[in-house]
Amino acid sequence: MKTYKVGVVGLGHGGSHVRLTHEYLEQTECTVICDVNEERLQNTAGELDIGKTTTHYADLLSDPDLDILCICSPCHIHGQMVLAALDAGKHVMVETPMENESLERLWKIITMAERRHLKVQMDCPDRWIPESVKMKQLIDDGQVGEIYYVICEYLQDIRQQGGGGLMKKEGFRMGYGVKAQESVSAGAGIYAVDTARWFLGEDFTEVFAYGNRKNLPSRNVDDHDVALFRTASGAIARVQCSKAARRPYKEITKSVWGTKGTIESTGYLPAPPDSTGLYGCLVEDGAGPKPYTGPYEMRPIEVPPVPIPEWITEEMVRKVGHGGVEFFSWMDLIHSIENDCMSEINVYEAARTCAGAVAVKESKVAHRPISIPQIADRHDEMKPLYPLPYGEASSAEL
Ligand SMILES: NC(=O)c1ccc[n+]([C@@H]2O[C@H](COP(=O)([O-])OP(=O)(O)OC[C@H]3O[C@@H](n4cnc5c(N)ncnc54)[C@H](O)[C@@H]3O)[C@@H](O)[C@H]2O)c1
Numbered sequence: 001m002k003t004y005k006v007g008v009v010g011l012g013h014g015g016s017h018v019r020l021t022h023e024y025l026e027q028t029e030c031t032v033i034c035d036v037n038e039e040r041l042q043n044t045a046g047e048l049d050i051g052k053t054t055t056h057y058a059d060l061l062s063d064p065d066l067d068i069l070c071i072c073s074p075c076h077i078h079g080q081m082v083l084a085a086l087d088a089g090k091h092v093m094v095e096t097p098m099e100n101e102s103l104e105r106l107w108k109i110i111t112m113a114e115r116r117h118l119k120v121q122m123d124c125p126d127r128w129i130p131e132s133v134k135m136k137q138l139i140d141d142g143q144v145g146e147i148y149y150v151i152c153e154y155l156q157d158i159r160q161q162g163g164g165g166l167m168k169k170e171g172f173r174m175g176y177g178v179k180a181q182e183s184v185s186a187g188a189g190i191y192a193v194d195t196a197r198w199f200l201g202e203d204f205t206e207v208f209a210y211g212n213r214k215n216l217p218s219r220n221v222d223d224h225d226v227a228l229f230r231t232a233s234g235a236i237a238r239v240q241c242s243k244a245a246r247r248p249y250k251e252i253t254k255s256v257w258g259t260k261g262t263i264e265s266t267g268y269l270p271a272p273p274d275s276t277g278l279y280g281c282l283v284e285d286g287a288g289p290k291p292y293t294g295p296y297e298m299r300p301i302e303v304p305p306v307p308i309p310e311w312i313t314e315e316m317v318r319k320v321g322h323g324g325v326e327f328f329s330w331m332d333l334i335h336s337i338e339n340d341c342m343s344e345i346n347v348y349e350a351a352r353t354c355a356g357a358v359a360v361k362e363s364k365v366a367h368r369p370i371s372i373p374q375i376a377d378r379h380d381e382m383k384p385l386y387p388l389p390y391g392e393a394s395s396a397e398l
Helices: 012-023 037-048 057-061 075-087 103-118 130-140 159-166 170-174 187-199 316-319 326-338 349-368 377-386
Strands: 004-009 026-036 053-056 068-071 089-093 120-123 147-155 204-212 224-231 236-242 249-256 261-265 278-282
Touching: 004 057, 004 103, 012 026, 012 316, 012 326, 026 037, 026 057, 037 053, 053 057, 053 120, 053 236, 057 075, 057 326, 068 075, 075 103, 089 147, 089 187, 089 326, 103 349, 120 326, 120 349, 130 187, 130 261, 147 187, 159 170, 159 349, 187 224, 187 249, 187 349, 204 349, 224 349, 316 326
Parallel strands: 004 026, 004 068, 026 053, 068 089, 089 120, 147 236
Antiparallel strands: 147 249, 204 224, 224 236, 249 261, 261 278
């Protein structure tokens, strides 16, 4: 079995990826870590016993031993780092978003992944979270009918979350001297956009978005965003994200409205003891034990746990976070590399979600709806063409 050598950049949440790839996942070994914060770099290296450290991302790019770069730096520099990693011939695992600054760079990322025949995974835990998986199953089984409306919300208050720790991440959450983290178009806002698109099973064609900054006026971006996406069939998704909502923290609230019923995941953490937090009013089939007889009511829906492989212990899940779903993201990326197939949130999937995020920002500035480009899967179509005659050409020539 090949051991993939991994380099991780950005050691906040990136520390979880270091642990997962270095200590837990058999097919990977984290050999180098990178952070501009020297103290954080040395602390992580010491705690997780990583041999090589650097404060220069370029050292990861030029390291011939590295197979995969894992990008966990602040959101606004992800795109540059992803493009450079692909240019250097490395597969990529990237925290959300893959790119949220420029549509032009998004196309370059796709083209470079194709040129170099490399795999990308955008780490969006929501695609493996049990409630989401169950909701997607109900949708795909046709139990919700034709979907006409989806709501996804991610609500946090960085003044409180992490004991107020997120407020101290002045580097990018607050935006002192650099770009602050946007609400819908960055971080976990991207999960909400991605999940809405995934549930709809259709790509967005247009978005109209508004934002305001009444809670954290000193930030240089809005702390509250509302975006209305539309698809070719006329379905609508409302994605709403807040960085400073005066209400309890919620993982993504998800609500899917279809011609046969409605399903809703409350997103409250922890979920109420008597339920999984997933409810449905499914008129024809009934998600509950008995057929639906009315009147309309939301009934609890059973959610099976994520089928985590036996070798993943409770301690690993606790230390890595997200109920262990981060493992799926990595296992899926490795599988896509070994079998030359597309991962769950491969470069095309990530690009569709990120194109929506870029359009949200544009709409807020332009005060009008913005078209979202359609992005086709070209992975299988490109396969017989390899090696591409221009495969070695650099990103500067794109
Ligand atoms: N999947 C999740 O649940 C989850 C949770 C938290 C954060 N995130 C994502 O992870 C990313 C990082 O967020 P965070 O909370 O860990 O932030 P953070 O500020 O704690 O960590 C970012 C790190 O990147 C370093 N850094 C900044 N610029 C750099 C550069 N040019 N080269 C090398 N290192 C650089 C900083 O010094 C810092 O240590 C964001 O995209 C965020 O959305 C994901």
